[in-house]
Amino acid sequence: MTNRLDQEMQFHQTALNLRAYRQQLLSSNIANADTPNYKAKDIDFTKALTGALNMRMGPIALATTNAGHQQGKVASPFDSLAQYRNVTQASVDGNTVDMDVERAAFAENALHYEASITFINGLLRSMQSAMQNQ
Amino acid sequence: MSMLNVFKIAGSALNAQSVRMNTTASNMANVDSVVGPDGESYKAKQVVFAAKPIGGTADSIGVQVKEVVDSAAPMRMVYEPANPAANADGYVEMPNVNVVEEMTNMISASRSYQANAEVMNTARTLIQRTLSIGQ
Numbered sequence: 001m002t003n004r005l006d007q008e009m010q011f012h013q014t015a016l017n018l019r020a021y022r023q024q025l026l027s028s029n030i031a032n033a034d035t036p037n038y039k040a041k042d043i044d045f046t047k048a049l050t051g052a053l054n055m056r057m058g059p060i061a062l063a064t065t066n067a068g069h070q071q072g073k074v075a076s077p078f079d080s081l082a083q084y085r086n087v088t089q090a091s092v093d094g095n096t097v098d099m100d101v102e103r104a105a106f107a108e109n110a111l112h113y114e115a116s117i118t119f120i121n122g123l124l125r126s127m128q129s130a131m132q133n134q
Numbered sequence: 135m136s137m138l139n140v141f142k143i144a145g146s147a148l149n150a151q152s153v154r155m156n157t158t159a160s161n162m163a164n165v166d167s168v169v170g171p172d173g174e175s176y177k178a179k180q181v182v183f184a185a186k187p188i189g190g191t192a193d194s195i196g197v198q199v200k201e202v203v204d205s206a207a208p209m210r211m212v213y214e215p216a217n218p219a220a221n222a223d224g225y226v227e228m229p230n231v232n233v234v235e236e237m238t239n240m241i242s243a244s245r246s247y248q249a250n251a252e253v254m255n256t257a258r259t260l261i262q263r264t265l266s267i268g269q
Binding site: 020023038 | 136137139140143144146147151154182183184185193194195196197242243246249250253256257259260263264267268
């Protein structure tokens with residue numbers, strides 16, 4: 001059930017969801033900066049957003065002919081989007097977190113998140129003024 | 135709600151880094167302890183970190199202290215015949231604490247702690263903004 005209001009919001013809602021997900025991945029990277037053998041993960045935002053808008057995400061539906069068949073679900077719809085980061089500087093303990101890269105990405109992502117919220121607020125305000133009977 | 139998971143992730147990191155800081159403090163404090171509580175001289179302790187999934191999902195990964203191990207470095211032997219703890223050859227077994235290593239460990243732990251505290255602050259701001267949508 002998608003009405004006009006939902007359609008207007010859908011793009012920003014999807015973008016906001018993805019930004020929140022990316023924020024979580026980046027905070028995991030920062031938290032594990034000193035964990036041996038931890039591999040840093042990130043998403044390709046453009047590709048992820050295109051995929052999410054076209055509903056091309058999540059696991060492929062499996063044909064289940066019996067009630068006991070597994071659905072092949074993943075815990076979160078974005079799970080399949082996360083990819084390991086390329087190593088800029090290899091470290092002896094196998095950790096691939098580059099603190100500068102992660103912190104810069106984290107700050108940038110936070111700004112984008114706030115920008116999305118500003119867009120949503122603007123959208124709501126213009127809809128409200130369109131609905132006023134003046 | 136992935137933004138609330140950020141709190142848990144950064145929180146687990148703060149916890150782990152403060153354990154590391156405590157261990158460093160113990161090592162530094164005991165750099166000259168000849169006799170520990172078990173009658174032997176103090177051995178330097180090191181923490182081992184491990185990644186830990188939070189909230190049942192594979193993508194929110196926090197950090198935990200897996201174990202605290204005794205350092206395998208050789209003990210520091212100091213020639214001090216007058217010391218009551220000296221062995222037959224006049225050597226006293228001192229802790230294997232490497233002060234330079236501990237200092238760098240401490241700085242690294244405090245920087246990581248700061249970074250994660252910042253992550254928490256940012257997440258808080260973002261959640262607040264999200265809650266004020268449409269107001």
